[in-house]
Amino acid sequence: MQDLSTLDVQSTSEDEYLDLDHMNSPPGPPRYLQHLSLTGRLESLPQWIPQLHSLARIALKRSKLNVDANSLEALQDLPNLVELELVDYYTGDLMKFKAKKFKKLKALRMEKLDQLAFVVVEDGAIPELKKLTLSRCQNLKLLPFGISSLVFLEELLLYDMPEEFIAKLQKDSEDRYLVENVRVIQSF
DSSP: OTTTEEEEOOOOOOOHHHHHOGGTTTTOOOOOOOEEEEEEOOOOOTTTTOOOOGGEEEEEESOOBBBGGTTTTTTTTTOOOEEEEESSSOOSEEEEETOOOOOOOOOEEEETTTTTEEEEEEESSSSOOOEEEEOOTTOOOOOOBGGGGTTOOOOOEEESOOHHHHTSSSTTTTTGGGTTTTTEEEOO
């Protein structure tokens, strides 16, 4: 198990919690893991995730973590993380990407975050982000605060987003200048 490069764990039902803390025991989590996908409820992110320095891709689905879970803190310093997918992952209304964190992240997908109303990207956070996908975040009506600091952002893909959010991206809207550097903006 120590030499695994991909790990995909799924619960059998939407209400079942994943218990993965036993992987913290010797011999510990797979140290060469590059791809991790967890589908199912979580009390908190497994404590061993920050030890996975080879991790390049993470998908967290149906986790429904609460505000107190410090959900992004366990992921923000992973040195090789380039792709992060968060689907029905979080029940809070604010998601904050802290300054100088997620240094190599290139693709971020946020989907079905039902309570999410605000996204904050602090100056210097996710500096290499090229592709941002937002899907079915029905309470997100404002562009992420700090999106203009994502100077390498090339694609903004939107799926089933609220009309108020889409209106902020129209050519004649007062917020359009925030994404002026983004080459591709598509709404589906």
